[in-house]
Amino acid sequence: MLNLSEIKRSLLVSLWFIFLTFPIMVIRVNPIEKIVEWRWGNMLLVGIGSFVISFIWRYFIRQKELGLKKIEMGEKITPLLKKLAIRESKYVKSLFLTLVIAAVLFPFVFSTYQTTIMTTVLMYVVLGLGLNIVVGLAGLLDLGYVAFYAVGAYSYALLNYHFGLGFWTVLPLGAIMGAFFGILLGFPVLRLRGDYLAIVTLGFGEIIRLVLENWNEFSFGPSGIANIPRPSFPGIQFSLQQATVYQYFLTIGLAVFTIFVVNRLQDSRIGRAWIALREDEIACQAMGVDKVRTKLSAFALGATWAGMVGVMFAAKTTFINPASFTFIESALILSIVVLGGMGSVPGVIIGAFILILLPEYLRAFAEYRMLLFGAILVLMMVFRPQGIISNVRRTYELKGIQK
Amino acid sequence: MEYFVQLLLGGLTRGSIYALIALGYTMVYGIIELINFAHGEIYMIGAFTALIVSSVLTLYGFNEFAILVLASLIAVIYSASYGFTVEKIAYKPLRSAPRLSPLISAIGMSIFLQNYVLLAQTSDFLPFPALIPEFNFLKNYEHVFSSSELVIVLTTVIVMTILTLLIKFTKIGKAMRATAQDKKMAMLVGINVNRIISVTFIIGSSLAAIGGILIASHIGQINFNIGFIAGIKAFTAAVLGGIGSIPGAVLGGFVLGWTESFATGYVSSDYEDVFAFALLVLILIFRPAGILSVKCEV
Incomplete structure (x- = not known):
């Protein structure tokens, strides 16, 4: 060499x-x-x-x-995940149990600061999984995903400011608002192909941010909204530290819920339809899949998670302004999905951990964070388009038939 | 009336710049069907290089005309080199990949280049020297149409003409058109497709650099972030006119320039960027092929 x-x-x-x-x-x-x-x-x-x-x-x-x-040449390459799954299926359960215990014990072992970081990571896990529905499963490149995140955050902040609605009331509302905006974006872009779609979603995201920034009467402009209450629990007043831990468990709950739902969705009729749509739109329609409904449901279900995380985010930081919802945020979430592996749930989780924790713990590195994200997007596409953990294609294995 | 003329001419200037950048998008899209997201960054790098070169030359006491020529020339060379390199690194290995892959790679390249300039230079706005001299005969109309605006419009017209002639009448232009129509067939008749793609990137990037120098000198300041918005707007212009078509890009640039100019002049200046994005979304929904939808013409 x-x-x-x-x-x-x-x-x-x-x-x-x-x-x-x-x-x-x-x-x-x-x-x-x-x-x-x-x-x-x-x-x-x-x-x-x-x-x-x-x-x-x-x-x-x-x-x-x-x-x-x-x-x-016809050589079969078994993906890493499949190899692991075949060889160590009995360890998976114990590994899962260990993870659950570690997650539960985490806030009691580590400091509040660490818990906050972990909460952020989990939020990005949920965001990544949400975007994964749109980009990974349905193959629709959405560059304005952060808009739905903003919608969720502003729903909570404004509803609380004007009507005094609490966290638990707004959480489902945020999800509904996210889904509503997802459909709102989805309708006009139904006919668009991959790259045009990317640009329109990018424009949509920027429009939402610019409106939030300029429409002072509605969103209080660049100065944002402060004093957003943290999540409550009926009858209990939390101290700041307790609130952090509480929020951490809420986020874990949301993340576990998301993982569960996304896993089930993947195997559902609609999930199969998304994957079919990603692979070949025309063939998919020929098989009788309703393109309009499938695409809209991908946008709506993807945006739902962003809406919920938005509410969580507003409650966690207690202050939001449009600067938190720039294109860079969308790019970051996209990097998580791409790095982890489009369409793969464990991949996205690992991707979120790497991309959020790395700059957090390598402080000297933090400056180079965005440079790194850009490089990751390029390098992953060139060398490993399937991501760290590639999505296992479901195949039917016919056992017992031998020629 | 004077306000109207002012907006009209302002829109013309904006439109020229958008058209110059849009040409790069449209040519690349015509040949490899890729939205070159990093194109806006090439434009920004062109402006930055011009700023650096002109500052160094000023320090060494060159005269104004020499600075203008040298700074522009070097900036164009560098932008072209960046365009060429970006294609080789981020797009060429992905020729046969699914459509989404090069697009994500392009977005990555755009983020990378932006932060490369941010880290190597600065995040502040830098004052850009007025490279374009003031003309005496325009003294009385300064408030309506400044000399830098005149230069921008004139340069755009000249560059467009040269480009059209190049594509219509030269051998390389013919090869470009052939590659745009059918890559495989072009290869079969002996066209070096990889070279044509490189040439396309080089030409597009040079035009972006010219746009960058002109607008930076007109506005008077730059920072690492100017490429992002300019890139999206130029892309809007390209789509507006029908992506893949050269006259379309020019027309789209002017339409977008006027839309913005009149909308900010008569409606509200807070929403300048919103108008551009809204126009983009509307055009893609109602006429995705653009105003002049000529397919297969580089």
Whole structure:
């Protein structure tokens, strides 16, 4: 692998990137004070970095091509999850039990701060699973998912502000509002194909945010809404710490509920219809699947979770403003789904844990968070489009028939 | 009346910029059916490069004209190189992948480039030097139509003409049209499709850089985030005119520019971006093929 032509190629790549990044990475100007700063160290970094990366890149490209060839030759590659499931089906139960115990004990072992982070992660798990219905199962790329999240959060904040409605009343209302907006978005985009759909949903998300930002009489504009009450429990006044723990358990409840529902949905008639729609729209219609209903139900059911998490989010932070609902948030949720594996429930859960916890614990890293998300989206698509844990395609195995 | 003319000309200027960026979207879409999400970022990088180069040159005491020419030239070269590299990294390995994959990859590239500039440079708005000189003969009409606006409109017209001629009459233009119509067939008649795709990216990115320099010099400030909104709006323009069609992109750019200009002038300036997005959503719902729906013409 380390022959001369390979090194030469990498050297060329390295030189190209040194050239490419020269003005942005090396020079920094301050036009006001008229100072130019030359950062030659960065040049060296780019050179060495791209030299090394180009080797890795080519290695993985070769691996991928090898894999494709193997599939072409008819070799069957069992996905990781299936392998695990076949070999260790008896351990799955005990693993699940351990997870449940760990989750229950977590807030009592770790600090309030850790519990808050874990709550956030679980919220993103639910968001990821919701988006997974739309993107992963139904194959509709939704770039404005954050709009439904905002709808949920603002439903709670405004209903509470004007009518004094409590958390438990608004939680189902938030879900309904989310679903309603999902259908509202779904109707006009029924006819659109993949990429157009992506742009329209992106535009929709931005419209919602811009309206929230500018319509002061309705949403109090960029200054947002403060003093949103935390979730209540009849008859008990919580201290701040207790409230955090309480919220944590609520989120766990929601996450478990979501996992359960999404798992059941996948195997239901409508879930199969989504997958069929993703694979081939025309064939799917020919089989008698109602396209309109299937698509709308995907949008509505996906948005429902975002609406609920929105309510949770407003109750958790007690303050919301439009800045929490930018496109970046949508991109983050999409990264979770893509990294984990589109259509795979355990994948999305793992994806949420990685993408939320990593920047949280590697503080020095936090700056590079968005850079990393972008890179993850590209790299995952190039090298592992199916995600960390690929979705197991259901297949019928005919046992007992032997030729 | 004067207010109307002012809005009309303002819309024309905006529209020119949108058209310049929209051409990149439309050409790439025409050839590989991909919404190049990172195109807005290429435009931003073009503007940033021009800012950096012109600042350095100012410090070394070059004269204004030399700065304008050198900064523009270098910015165009760099934008073209970025466009070329982005295609090689993020899109080329995905040629045969399902449609959703390159789109997600493009979104990733866009986020990556934005944050690359943010981290390597700054998140603040930077003042952009007025590279375009003031013309004396426009002195009296300054409040209606400034000289930078004149330059923007003129440049757009010239660039469009050159591009149309290039695609209609040169060999490479012919190859581009062939690739857009049928990639496999183009390969069979001996067209190097990969090279044509690269050339398309290079041309599109250069146009974006020109748009970036012009608008930055007109508005007077830039930051790492300008590409996002401009990109979506230019895409709107491309779709408006019928994606894949070059005259369509220009027409779409002007329609969008005027819509925005009049809507903000007569209705409300708070919702500037909402008008653009609403127009996009409406056009996609009612006429997804665009105003000029000419398929297969790069």
